[in-house]
Amino acid sequence: xxxxxxxxxxxxxxxxxxxxxxxxxxxxxxxxxxxxxxxxxxxxxxxxxxxxxxxxxxxxxxxxxxxxxxxxxxxxxxxxxxxxxxxxxxxxxxxxxxxxxxxxxxxxxxxxxxxxxxxxxxxxxxxxxxxxxxxxxxxxxxxxxxxxxxxxxxxxxxxxxxxxxxxxxxxxxxxxxxxxxxxxxxxxxxxxxxxxxxxxxxxxxxxxxxxxxxxxxxxxxxxxxxxxxxxxxxxxxxxxxxxxxxxxxxxxxxxxxxxxxxxxxxxxxxxxxxxxxxxxxxxxxxxxxxxxxxxxxxxxxxxxxxxxxxxxxxxxxxxxxxxxxxxxxxxxxxxxxxxxxxxxxxxxxxxxxxxxxxxxxxxxxxxxxxxxxxxxxxxxxxxxxxxxxxxxxxxxxxxxxxxxxxxxxxxxxxxxxxxxxxxxxxxxxxxxxxxxxxxxxxxxxxxxxxxxxxxxxxxxxxxxxxxxxxxxx
Amino acid sequence: xxxxxxxxxxxxxxxxxxxxxxxxxxxxxxxxxxxxxxxxxxxxxxxxxxxxxxxxxxxxxxxxxxxxxxxxxxxxxxxxxxxxxxxxxxxxxxxxxxxxxxxxxxxxxxxxxxxxxxxxxxxxxxxxxxxxxxxxxxxxxxxxxxxxxxxxxxxxxxxxxxxxxxxxxxxxxxxxxxxxxxxxxxxxxxxxxxxxxxxxxxxxxxxxxxxxxxxxxxxxxxxxxxxxxxxxxxxxxxxxxxxxxxxxxxxxxxxxxxxxxxxxxxxxxxxxxxxxxxxxxxxxxxxxxxxxxxxxxxxxxxxxxxxxxxxxxxxxxxxxxxxxxxxxxxxxxxxxxxxxxxxxxxxxxxxxxxxxxxxxxxxxxxxxxxxxxxxxxxxxxxxxxx
Numbered sequence: 001x002x003x004x005x006x007x008x009x010x011x012x013x014x015x016x017x018x019x020x021x022x023x024x025x026x027x028x029x030x031x032x033x034x035x036x037x038x039x040x041x042x043x044x045x046x047x048x049x050x051x052x053x054x055x056x057x058x059x060x061x062x063x064x065x066x067x068x069x070x071x072x073x074x075x076x077x078x079x080x081x082x083x084x085x086x087x088x089x090x091x092x093x094x095x096x097x098x099x100x101x102x103x104x105x106x107x108x109x110x111x112x113x114x115x116x117x118x119x120x121x122x123x124x125x126x127x128x129x130x131x132x133x134x135x136x137x138x139x140x141x142x143x144x145x146x147x148x149x150x151x152x153x154x155x156x157x158x159x160x161x162x163x164x165x166x167x168x169x170x171x172x173x174x175x176x177x178x179x180x181x182x183x184x185x186x187x188x189x190x191x192x193x194x195x196x197x198x199x200x201x202x203x204x205x206x207x208x209x210x211x212x213x214x215x216x217x218x219x220x221x222x223x224x225x226x227x228x229x230x231x232x233x234x235x236x237x238x239x240x241x242x243x244x245x246x247x248x249x250x251x252x253x254x255x256x257x258x259x260x261x262x263x264x265x266x267x268x269x270x271x272x273x274x275x276x277x278x279x280x281x282x283x284x285x286x287x288x289x290x291x292x293x294x295x296x297x298x299x300x301x302x303x304x305x306x307x308x309x310x311x312x313x314x315x316x317x318x319x320x321x322x323x324x325x326x327x328x329x330x331x332x333x334x335x336x337x338x339x340x341x342x343x344x345x346x347x348x349x350x351x352x353x354x355x356x357x358x359x360x361x362x363x364x365x366x367x368x369x370x371x372x373x374x375x376x377x378x379x380x381x382x383x384x385x386x387x388x389x390x391x392x393x394x395x396x397x398x399x400x401x402x403x404x405x406x407x408x409x410x411x412x413x414x415x416x417x418x419x420x421x422x423x424x425x426x427x428x429x430x431x432x433x434x435x436x437x438x439x440x441x442x443x444x445x446x447x448x449x450x451x452x453x454x455x456x457x458x459x460x461x462x463x464x465x466x467x468x469x470x471x472x473x
Numbered sequence: 474x475x476x477x478x479x480x481x482x483x484x485x486x487x488x489x490x491x492x493x494x495x496x497x498x499x500x501x502x503x504x505x506x507x508x509x510x511x512x513x514x515x516x517x518x519x520x521x522x523x524x525x526x527x528x529x530x531x532x533x534x535x536x537x538x539x540x541x542x543x544x545x546x547x548x549x550x551x552x553x554x555x556x557x558x559x560x561x562x563x564x565x566x567x568x569x570x571x572x573x574x575x576x577x578x579x580x581x582x583x584x585x586x587x588x589x590x591x592x593x594x595x596x597x598x599x600x601x602x603x604x605x606x607x608x609x610x611x612x613x614x615x616x617x618x619x620x621x622x623x624x625x626x627x628x629x630x631x632x633x634x635x636x637x638x639x640x641x642x643x644x645x646x647x648x649x650x651x652x653x654x655x656x657x658x659x660x661x662x663x664x665x666x667x668x669x670x671x672x673x674x675x676x677x678x679x680x681x682x683x684x685x686x687x688x689x690x691x692x693x694x695x696x697x698x699x700x701x702x703x704x705x706x707x708x709x710x711x712x713x714x715x716x717x718x719x720x721x722x723x724x725x726x727x728x729x730x731x732x733x734x735x736x737x738x739x740x741x742x743x744x745x746x747x748x749x750x751x752x753x754x755x756x757x758x759x760x761x762x763x764x765x766x767x768x769x770x771x772x773x774x775x776x777x778x779x780x781x782x783x784x785x786x787x788x789x790x791x792x793x794x795x796x797x798x799x800x801x802x803x804x805x806x807x808x809x810x811x812x813x814x815x816x817x818x819x820x821x822x823x824x825x826x827x828x829x830x831x832x833x834x835x836x837x838x839x840x841x842x843x844x845x846x847x848x849x850x851x852x853x854x855x856x857x858x859x
Contacts, residue, residue, distance in 0.1 A: 001654040006661035008654075042654035174509060191518040210680050218697075224746035254511070263511045405745055406694040411686055440514040448521050452528040459533055462678040 001042040003197075003252045004205050004463050011039065012256065015161075019260055025182035032156055032260070039161035040124075047123040050088070055158045057084055058133040062147040062154075065140045074141055081137035085130045092126055097327035125165030127324055131291055132158045136172035138295050145173040153179045162256040166249045168267035168287035175262070183261025195451060196255030202454040203248030205463035211419050212241040215412045220383050220393070225404035231396030233408055235376050237416045238383045240423055243272065246285070269434075272375075273427035275367045277341040280375060288324070292317050311346070315339035325382070330390060334381040341374055372424070540671040544718050548706035549666050550674060551599060551713070553647035554659035559711050560648045562594050565615045571606045572623025573637075574599035575786035577713045578705065578836035580621070581846035588850030589859065595711040597623055600700070601641035602631040604766060609645045610779075611770035617777040619857060624783050624809065624817075626800035627738050632759045636697075663709065676703045698737045701730045704833070714839035720832055730833035734792045740799060764812050771813050782856045783809060783817040787826070787845065792834035816856035823852065 001008050015035045022028045041048040061081040068074040090098070099115040106113045136154065139145035148154050157175040158164075219226065219234025226234070250267035257264045267287050274280035281289040293302075300313045315336065322335015357363055377394070384390035396404055408416075430438045439447065549555060563569055568591050570576050576597035586592040596606055603622055610616050631637035647655070671677045681702075690696050704719040704726060719726045743752040771781055785806060788796065802819070810817045820826040825848045829841050837845055853859070 005654060005658045006665070007657040010657070010661060042657075043652045045653070186513075188513050188518045191522050192513045194522070195518075206679065210678075210683075214680075224744055258511060263509055265509060403745075406691055407696065409688070409694070409696045410690050411683060411688045414688070415683070434512070436512045436514045440516065444517055444521055447516055448524050448528070451521065451525040452532070455525060455529045456532045457679070459529070460536065460679055462672055462674050 001039050003249065003256075004201055004209075007042065011035070011042075016259060020185050028182065029152060029156055029179060032160065033152060036156065036159040036161040036164060040159065040164055043124045044121070050123055050126075051129060051159060052155070054085065054088055054130065054133050055155050056151065057081075058137055058158075059148075059151050059154045062137050062140045065137055066147045078137055078141040081134065085134045089126060089130050092122055094323075094327045128167050128169055129158055129164060131169045131288075132163075132172065135169070135291065135295070139171065139173045145176075148172075148176050150179075160257070160262070162253040162260075162262075163264060166246070166253075167285075168250050168253060168264055169291050170264055170287070171291070174265065178262050185261070189261070190259050193255040193258030193260075196258065197252050198255075198451065198454050198458070200248040200250070200252030200255060201458050203244040203251065206454075206457045206461050207419060208241045208244035208248060209463060210461050211415045212237045212244070215408050215416060216241050216383070218407060220385070220389065222405070222407055225392060225401035226396040227401060227404045227406055228397060228399050229413070230404075230406055230408050231393055231401075233413055233416045235380055235383075235393065235397065236420045239272075239376050239379050240416070240419050242379065242382075243268070243423065266434075270427035270431045272372055272424050273368060273431035274371050274375075275364050276371055277338065277345050277374070280371055281338075281342075288321065292321055296320065307346075311343040314342045314346075318342065330381045330384055330387065333387075333390075334378050337378045337381065341378075368428070536671050536677075537669060540673070540677055544716075545670045545673060545677065545703070546706070547667050547670050547672075549663055549708065550672065551707055551711065553644045554651065554655060555663070555707075555709075555711060556596065556598060556644040557648040557651050558659065558709075559594055559596055560609075560644075563596075563610075563613075563616065563618070565617055567591070567616075567618040568593040568621065569610065569618060570595050570597050570621045570623075571610070572597040572603045572784075573601060573625050573628045574713070575625060575788065575836060576621070576623035576784070577711070578715060579786045579842045579845055580712075581843045582710060582712050584843055584846035584850060585853075588847070589853065593621065598641060598644055599713075600628070600637055601644070602628055602635075602637040603641070604629075604763060604770075605638070605641040605645045607767065607770045609648070611773040614777070616774070617779040619779065620774065620781040621853065622781055622783050624785050624806060626796065626805040627740075629805070629809075630760050630763050630800075632756075673703045675700070695741075699733055700737070701733045701833075702726070704730060705836075714842070715832070715836055717839075720838035720840075722832075724832060727832040730835075731790065731792070734833070734835055735795060738792060738795055738799070764808065767809070768812050771815060780857050781813070781815050782853060783813075783815055784849070784853075785817070785819040785821075787820045787829045787831055787837060788835050789831045790834040818849070818852045818856060826852070 001011060015031070019028055019031055022031060037048050037051075040051060058081055061077055061084070064077040065074050065081070068077055103113050103115050136145070136147075136157070140147055148157075153176060154172065156179065157170075157172045160170070160175065163170045216234055216237040219230060220238065247268040254264045254266070265287065267285060269283040269286065271280055271283035274283050297313055297317045300316065301309060302313065303310055305313070316339075318335040318339030319332060320335070321338070322331045322333070325331045325334070352358055377397075380390050380393045380397075384393060392401075395401060442450075568585070568589055570580050570593050574597070577595065577599055580593070580595065580597070582592055582595065598606070603624075607620070607622065610620065628637045666672050673681070675681050684699070704716045705713045706716060707713050716726075718724065719730065721727075743749045747755075774781060783806075806817065806819060809815075818826075820829075826845065829837055829845055831837060
């Protein structure tokens with residue numbers, strides 16, 4: 001079920017009304033479990049069984065980790081949980097990718113092997129719910145969480161419908177405490193939740209789908225060379241589209257959860273105003289970057305190792321972060337590029353951090369522009385279907401096709417330009433504060449005008465229920 | 474009064490609370506102990522919500538009234554979900570209409586039912602290639618019914634990856650992969666479209682209006698052709714009828730659409746990145762491939778006892794001249810019938826099927842489509858040996 005669909009509107013109204021009408025907390029939680037499974041099953045009902053299996057296994061494994069008498073026992077159960085989760089993910093998401101690469105490797109040594117094409121359907125949001133569930137056993141192993149005694153509560157923590165299929169990645173340790181006591185219906189919280197849902201839908205339907213996705217799709221689907229202007233316009237359009245698409249989903253999820261009395265953390269914090277790549281990853285897909293930091297980067301030694309090892313750790317983490325996004329080498333290159341960016345940034349810091357000009361507004365502005373430009377270059381690999389396309393795009397962007405084709409209309413170029421300048425200006429204006437603080441500074445009439453504009457724009461735009469980009473991950 | 478934000482900041486400094494019972498002071502509004510609580514901006518949310526609701530309702534009602542004043546009325550929009558609904562109704566012995574917008578506009582289901590004894594199912598789709606639907610019926614092992622297939626060369630031979638092919642494939646794909654959520658959304662959407670006039674994505678949506686902005690393009694830019702605006706109504710059986718505004722004599726809308734067909738039906742210049750001779754060879758190869766695939770699909774259907782008849786529907790004016798010039802009958806229609814050994818009805822071969830008026834050169838008006846269908850039925854019966 002997509003947030004930008006009529007089915008979701010009907011589903012949400014029924015669930016929210018029932019939820020706040022029921023007095024008993026246990027019944028309300030049961031309702032949310034049923035609603036979440038309906039929400040998930042509305043894509044492909046059999047996959048709900050897979051979701052339940054993963055969840056039940058982790059619930060049991062979490063208890064085994066807690067019960068184990070010694071560290072090696074705990075580790076064995078944790079390894080079982082990690083293997084179970086990653087093998088599910090591996091089979092459904094990376095099965096064909098691994099087979100193709102195996103075939104390629106065999107061909108390199110002269111063995112011709114034709115693997116069967118596995119007709120595997122990727123369960124929606126498997127990367128997200130696997131991480132929701134995995135965080136539970138990892139936190140129990142780390143000693144920062146006690147296992148819950150209620151399977152129902154754990155099922156709800158993993159499958160809570162606002163965050164189930166495209167994040168934010170909500171750790172069980174952040175969600176389970178909220179199930180201890182019933183939240184109270186607070187008008188301001190509920191209405192703010194609705195306001196966030198409106199903002200999220202506006203970002204998705206109006207900005208991502210209507211103004212940016214068409215040109216981005218055409219540019220990245222064009223089989224010929226393009227001039228620099230069209231190449232850059234396509235990349236900028238995609239940079240805006242993926243932000244509004246994914247941040248829009250996250251804001252909708254946060255808003256929907258808030259209307260039900262649950263608090264989810266921010267997943268984006270004005271990323272296109274980042275100065276440097278560490279800053280970017282503190283602002284982009286925060287729930288994934290903190291997950292990778294806590295469960296991968298720090299266990300690998302984090303910053304507390306020799307510089308070369310630290311650089312390697314960064315590259316390993318970003319390599320896996322890239323692979324998490326999709327079973328293709330283009331995603332891996334995207335991750336490796338970000339890993340390399342992070343390493344280069346550390347080197348720059350060593351040499352220049354203490355220079356008197358390092359913190360000047362001009363330096364910050366240049367660094368901000370450089371960060372945005374480098375992030376856009378990395379997006380080419382994220383969006384391109386293969387390396388031929390990526391290489392053609394990059395060549396076009398850097399003037400390699402002066403006689404290439406022009407395929408965007410003037411209107412589309414204007415749209416991309418206006419939205420890009422708008423999003424960057426907004427991010428820079430608000431980069432040092434939270435979104436809530438920025439809203440609080442606005443007078444009531446401005447909030448009313450913006451809210452009315454966004455709500456009417458959603459109706460006026462007549463969305464087409466395009467899937468959110470991150471569903472495929 | 475303390476703001477929610479300062480309370481939030483203080484809370485972040487608290488130690489983890491999950492493992493112990495919080496003190497009264499640590500509890501938020503008497504609620505549960507939380508490690509994290511989202512700040513709620515202080516504002517008059519109730520008042521703001523009421524005013525926003527009033528403004529949005531007023532703006533929506535105003536937009537609806539304005540749309541109706543322009544002549545728009547509630548009707549269904551064609552999409553892959555509506556096509557899927559129709560496809561689901563296909564039974565083993567159904568009569569099915571497939572093809573492009575000419576079959577969609579020009580076939581009257583009531584007249585076909587009267588004349589053929591069975592109500593046909595309308596699967597023709599505007600601006601689409603017929604092959605994906607034909608192949609889908611051929612692969613449906615239960616289907617052994619009758620197919621009435623429209624033929625427009627420009628669309629019939631559209632290559633893989635082209636918009637007509639993608640449009641048709643989208644419908645077939647949706648039929649096979651429609652999720653329960655999409656199914657429910659379609660029913661809810663139909664109800665809305667039957668009551669709200671401004672739900673016209675081609676004309677009255679943000680994208681539709683942006684497309685109408687008269688902004689000139691860069692010279693030499695290979696921009697996609699403009700598609701015609703909304704000019705038909707559609708019901709739940711996917712019966713399309715030309716909008717009266719387009720059917721009026723000397724209609725401005727019809728004239729506008731005529732001028733859209735010409736560039737839309739003119740083959741685009743060869744791409745800059747493929748040598749012209751290679752491109753031409755590929756086009757010829759693609760046409761032969763489509764002939765071959767069509768023959769194979771028809772043989773599958775015939776092997777199960779099914780039948781097919783091709784129909785060339787009326788078209789006129791500059792569009793007819795263009796179609797005849799680009800793809801003459803001898804190079805398209807005749808070889809198709811020869812290769813498939815299928816019967817065909819070319820409207821201009823029969824005086825009673827000729828002389829119909831296509832206001833925008835490509836489709837019949839709702840009234841004329843009824844008469845045309847009535848006159849077409851005896852030819853269909855004869856061709857299909859019914």
